[in-house]
Amino acid sequence: MTTAAPPPPTGPRAVVRDLVTLTKPRIVALLLVTTVCAMFAARQGVPNGWLIGWTMIGGYLSAGGANTINQFVDRDIDAVMDRTERRPIVMGRIAPGAALAFGIALVAVSVLVLGLLTTWLAAGLSLVGVLLYVGLYTLWLKRTTIHNIVIGGAAGAVPPLVGWAAVTGEITFGAVLLFAIVFVWTPPHFWALALMLRKDYSQAGVPMLPVVYGEAATRSQVLLWTLVMLGTTLLPYAAGAGAVYLIGAVVLGLPFLGMAWQLWRGDASRPWAAITFHYSLIYLALLFVVIAVAAAL
């Protein structure tokens, strides 16, 4: 005799919880760190508190909307991956059409919030980020190429541009540098995750690098992209940032390189893919905090 699984919780609170889950709040939190710290860099000091608040709200709605639409598009592969099989759409707690409408509504409101309360350039850039994530990454590259997360990583690099544009109303060299740092951080970050989830991606038929060309090739790419990333993080100093930034970038970057090195060597003494992945999250947040602090000093 089998025991039926308990029915999913219902009611307004459960629905709200599922809608919040659709926006992937933990991922959006990291994006908002890069957004707000970019605002400090753009101002070369402390931006207006209201401007920070509206930019964060708009940024959350924009990224949350993109994440929701992503889960609508990917509901077929989410259903066969252990990591994602409990998402609200897959579990049937939120109807796919309702999720799509919710995601589009979030994006529309985000454009209005950013456009009316910060700058229209920030609003436009956030919309470009959504289109890159949904159109370029989710609909096109994710299922067709091993370079999906490299090129698709451009979407995740847009939030610093939004923050910069919210403060200055323009995109200048400094903003492009911040975009580039997040762009080149994405491959070592995401391929470390893909090494951990190789079986999941294989089941879903997603051509992540470790699925198609194996773990050794992926470990090499993590190390090489970490070197590209470290080189890129030196550029702000070359362009005029102070010694505080340089010291911070090097102090944070060297452990990343050490972990990527251990991963590349295939050291089985510790789960280096997981360690590298988790450190990469802390790394990006702290690097942007360093950028903000160095700009405010």
Place this chain on the structure above:
Amino acid sequence: MRLAVLIIAAVLVVGAGLAIIRSMWGMRAPLARGASTSTETLWLILPLLLSVALLAWTAAVMP
């Protein structure tokens, strides 16, 4: 000092970038509908081209 850091950055970015292209050159076979060898080649070399442009831009604005 800034020039030295820029040179180190250039060595890291271009050196590792070329190594990425070299190691992945044989992985350009299209995997699915919507992919082709030419688009795979573009995705492979585009990041290095953008990085080189960024290095040049940095050199141009360096104080």
